[in-house]
Amino acid sequence: xxxxxxxVDTFASPEELREIILAFEKYPEFLPEVKRVVVHERxxxxxxxxxxxxxxxxxMDVKTEYTVRYTFKGNDISWKLDRSPTLTKNEGFxxxxxxxxxxTHAVYENEIVTNLPIPLELQKLFADQEMPxxxxxxxDRAEG
Numbered sequence: 590x591x592x593x594x595x596x597v598d599t600f601a602s603p604e605e606l607r608e609i610i611l612a613f614e615k616y617p618e619f620l621p622e623v624k625r626v627v628v629h630e631r632x633x634x635x636x637x638x639x640x641x642x643x644x645x646x647x648x649m650d651v652k653t654e655y656t657v658r659y660t661f662k663g664n665d666i667s668w669k670l671d672r673s674p675t676l677t678k679n680e681g682f683x684x685x686x687x688x689x690x691x692x693t694h695a696v697y698e699n700e701i702v703t704n705l706p707i708p709l710e711l712q713k714l715f716a717d718q719e720m721p722x723x724x725x726x727x728x729d730r731a732e733g
Contacts, residue, residue, distance in 0.1 A: 613628055634662065
């Protein structure tokens with residue numbers, strides 16, 4: 590599937606938003622599709638975590654799980670798929686930039702490829718529609 594990219598601006602500082610992004614275990618509290626997260630290991634520059642997710646795609650209920658390896662460097666956070674029974678690719682990044690007034694402009698890019706029988710066009714449409722909604726959840730959490 591082609592890459593999907595979205596942006597969001599928030600009153601929160603890059604450090605505040607970064608803290609929300611890296612608190613993987615708390616995702617089920619504000620991302621309805623994320624049911625559970627298990628962090629296997631974490632350091633100052635990386636993490637290894639599994640996500641258990643339920644979404645609706647084209648009227649189908651899809652449950653999946655995936656494990657990714659994260660790398661963090663300053664306000665750049667990237668990840669790459671380690672393993673999943675339904676995804677063959679899941680990689681992307683967050684880029685957090687501080688604005689002149691101390692707020693944050695965040696760019697989120699992700700590319701997901703699945704082996705599920707869902708047409709690629711529908712997968713792309715789903716990602717393009719859901720990513721802005723997901724970004725709003727992160728913004729609301731950071732500003733709350």
